[in-house]
Amino acid sequence: MTIQRCARMLFLLMVIAAAPSFAATCESLSTLKLPDTTITSAQQVAAGAFVSPGMPLPPALVKNIPAFCRVQATLKPAKDSDIKIEVWMPVTGWNGKYRGQGNGGFAGDISYSTLAIAVSAGYASASTDTGHSGTPLDASWAKDHPDKIVDFGWRAIHEMTVQAKAIIAAFYGAGPKKSYFSACSNGGRQGLMEAQRFPEDYDGIIAGAPANYWTKVFATFIWDMQAMQATPESYIGANKIPAIANAVNAACDADDGVKDGVLNDPRECRFNAKTLACKGGDSHSCLTAPQVEALQKIYAGPRDAKGKLLYPGFLPGGEAGGGGWNTWISLGPGKDWQTIFATGFFNNMISVKDPVDLKTIKIETAVELADEQQAKTFNADSPDLKAFQARGGKLIIYHGWSDAALPPQATVSYYETVASFPGLHTPEFMRLYMVPGMQHCTGGPGATSFGQFVPAGDPQHDISMALEQWVEKGLAPEKIIATKFINDQERSEGIKMTRPLCPYPTAAKYKGSGDANDAVNFECVEGTAPIQLINDPAIKPPRALHTPEPEYSRIARKHGIQGNVVLSAVIGVDGLAHDVEIVQSLEPSLDANAIEALKKWKFAPATRNGKPIALRMNLELNFRLHN
Numbered sequence: 001m002t003i004q005r006c007a008r009m010l011f012l013l014m015v016i017a018a019a020p021s022f023a024a025t026c027e028s029l030s031t032l033k034l035p036d037t038t039i040t041s042a043q044q045v046a047a048g049a050f051v052s053p054g055m056p057l058p059p060a061l062v063k064n065i066p067a068f069c070r071v072q073a074t075l076k077p078a079k080d081s082d083i084k085i086e087v088w089m090p091v092t093g094w095n096g097k098y099r100g101q102g103n104g105g106f107a108g109d110i111s112y113s114t115l116a117i118a119v120s121a122g123y124a125s126a127s128t129d130t131g132h133s134g135t136p137l138d139a140s141w142a143k144d145h146p147d148k149i150v151d152f153g154w155r156a157i158h159e160m161t162v163q164a165k166a167i168i169a170a171f172y173g174a175g176p177k178k179s180y181f182s183a184c185s186n187g188g189r190q191g192l193m194e195a196q197r198f199p200e201d202y203d204g205i206i207a208g209a210p211a212n213y214w215t216k217v218f219a220t221f222i223w224d225m226q227a228m229q230a231t232p233e234s235y236i237g238a239n240k241i242p243a244i245a246n247a248v249n250a251a252c253d254a255d256d257g258v259k260d261g262v263l264n265d266p267r268e269c270r271f272n273a274k275t276l277a278c279k280g281g282d283s284h285s286c287l288t289a290p291q292v293e294a295l296q297k298i299y300a301g302p303r304d305a306k307g308k309l310l311y312p313g314f315l316p317g318g319e320a321g322g323g324g325w326n327t328w329i330s331l332g333p334g335k336d337w338q339t340i341f342a343t344g345f346f347n348n349m350i351s352v353k354d355p356v357d358l359k360t361i362k363i364e365t366a367v368e369l370a371d372e373q374q375a376k377t378f379n380a381d382s383p384d385l386k387a388f389q390a391r392g393g394k395l396i397i398y399h400g401w402s403d404a405a406l407p408p409q410a411t412v413s414y415y416e417t418v419a420s421f422p423g424l425h426t427p428e429f430m431r432l433y434m435v436p437g438m439q440h441c442t443g444g445p446g447a448t449s450f451g452q453f454v455p456a457g458d459p460q461h462d463i464s465m466a467l468e469q470w471v472e473k474g475l476a477p478e479k480i481i482a483t484k485f486i487n488d489q490e491r492s493e494g495i496k497m498t499r500p501l502c503p504y505p506t507a508a509k510y511k512g513s514g515d516a517n518d519a520v521n522f523e524c525v526e527g528t529a530p531i532q533l534i535n536d537p538a539i540k541p542p543r544a545l546h547t548p549e550p551e552y553s554r555i556a557r558k559h560g561i562q563g564n565v566v567l568s569a570v571i572g573v574d575g576l577a578h579d580v581e582i583v584q585s586l587e588p589s590l591d592a593n594a595i596e597a598l599k600k601w602k603f604a605p606a607t608r609n610g611k612p613i614a615l616r617m618n619l620e621l622n623f624r625l626h627n
């Protein structure tokens with residue numbers, strides 16, 4: 001072989017080796033074969049020329065959209081599946097990343113606005129209707145369609161992600177280097193579902209106000225509806241909301257050091273609904289006795305016949321305004337969104353022999369029915385994020401303290417269950433930001449813009465950029481600066497205030513001097529409010545089988561020290577105590593002896609739905625001197 005021929009061969013080989021990086025044309029993707037997938041259209045859309053088939057997009061948003069390849073496909077992973085997806089890919093300037101979009105409420109639509117924002121910023125992106133067509137408030141499609149319920153519950157987002165990555169790889173000749181998911185509400189639940197069930201799908205996930213204890217959330221809606229409709233006089237209409245908001249602020253606003261209409265941590269607020277009781281006749285500025293009772297129940301949260309808490313209630317603060325109680329709780333009997341969601345879920349996704357009356361069903365029965373039939377499909381409450389942690393995934397959760405749709409304390413509880421799960425090191429891969437004065441996902445009296453929907457420019461102000469910096473550069477997010485605009489609809493009018501969002505368990509505290517509208521005058525300090533952990537009736541606590549007593553120390557005996565040491569420990573599936581920590585100390589030598597004794601204890605481990613699980617719990621060891 002001559003040298004020349006050899007060189008030619010080498011050149012040919014190089015061309016062949018380089019072939020996979022040759023991009024396909026957009027139109028040629030219509031013949032792409034993927035499992036359970038029919039590509040219905042693949043067309044290039046010129047810059048600024050996209051016309052939304054649904055609600056028109058704001059012209060300013062459309063103008064920014066670059067030329068992109070629009071792929072529409074229908075996925076059919078199960079017999080009755082009909083999952084529509086769209087994948088949008090910028091023709092030039094792709095940043096090498098993929099962004100999956102989520103859905104609020106009962107979904108039912110492709111989210112064109114979020115796709116537009118993503119491609120405008122250089123991402124390839126995908127959105128799905130999750131397998132049915134309808135408004136986010138409509139669940140009628142679900143009746144007698146178990147496959148479609150599963151698609152909506154978890155399958156559609158996963159299938160969308162897998163097929164979108166394949167389509168991206170076919171178009172550009174290489175798949176995405178990094179994949180991200182960011183969504184709120186039901187979308188937050190979708191994000192946690194991905195982290196728990198399909199940890200390989202995303203490198204970074206933002207789960208906003210997650211509806212991840214789905215079945216319990218819907219039972220909570222029923223509880224509120226029953227509280228509001230207990231008697232014809234119980235319903236608290238929108239006309240009374242300003243009075244409640246004012247009374248709450250009068251009682252608690254100043255407690256955090258700044259009178260700004262925002263409660264930094266509403267768990268600290270001891271607002272008594274009775275202070276609003278009408279003294280003379282009924283008026284907009286007071287509550288009747290049945291209304292006081294309704295308000296107390298909504299704060300207290302759903303409880304069984306014995307008074308045991310089934311799920312955290314809603315918190316005082318941020319009631320006023322369009323995204324607050326007016327929409328979710330007080331829009332009118334049968335009209336408020338909590339009632340609409342509860343009715344949609346129970347009428348269409350729960351099957352019962354005899355029709356149930358949601359106005360009278362026992363709340364524990366509602367929880368039981370929902371758990372039995374739909375917990376497996378909908379609840380994204382597993383704290384076991386070991387696979388997600390191991391693959392280097394990063395998770396950021398946020399939740400507004402003034403959320404009137406999904407009780408914020410449930411998200412704190414979820415964070416705590418993950419933080420105490422054996423084998424997980426949450427600082428490495430998870431952050432929670434509780435947002436003071438934020439209603440559902442956005443809006444409210446607090447500083448509520450931090451890049452969760454509209455890009456905010458830099459990782460210090462933009463939660464998505466903070467996540468990407470964490471994934472790509474290993475720089476973990478600390479505080480994030482949130483902004484309150486003078487007019488949240490028209491940002492060009494200027495900034496009203498900035499506030500830090502602090503990584504839980506820290507919270508923002510005013511330093512005591514300086515402009516309270518400037519984030520620099522706040523610091524992140526450890527919060528002190530008690531945590532309300534969710535009771536899961538499916539969990540049976542560990543049972544102690546063998547409990548050798550702790551030894552007295554000579555010094556403690558000499559000084560006659562008696563009392564209790566409280567320890568916190570994870571009782572593993574092996575029936576032994578791990579990660580033992582002191583919760584309440586008595587005396588150093590006795591503390592040490594208590595830990596030693598506990599390590600010898602043997603337990604029947606906790607179970608969840610009959611399967612052994614590890615569970616962190618508090619244990620009390622007594623030291624009593626006998627004569």
Ligand SMILES: [Ca+2]
Binds near residue numbers: 253254256257260263
């Ligand atoms: Ca305040």
